[in-house]
Amino acid sequence: MDRLPRTFKVWVGGALASQLGDVVLNFGIGWAASAYGGVVAGLVLTAATCPGCSCCWWAEQWVTAWGPAA
DSSP: OOOOOHHHHHHHHHHHHHHHHHHHHHHHHHHHHHTTOHHHHHHHHHHHHHHHHHHHHHHHHHHHHHSTTO
């Protein structure tokens, strides 16, 4: 059985810590916004989520139009 290289384990640990930080930050933003009511919390969470969704959509369009198989 092959063992994973140490550098890969460090990279995976860093990626895991980064993802965990993102999740905790988004949860905290929603929690803090909920103190001002459900509508405000919904608007804040939507405003925090939409940029990521639109970036994924634009990236997909770019790859479809100019990707390696174009």
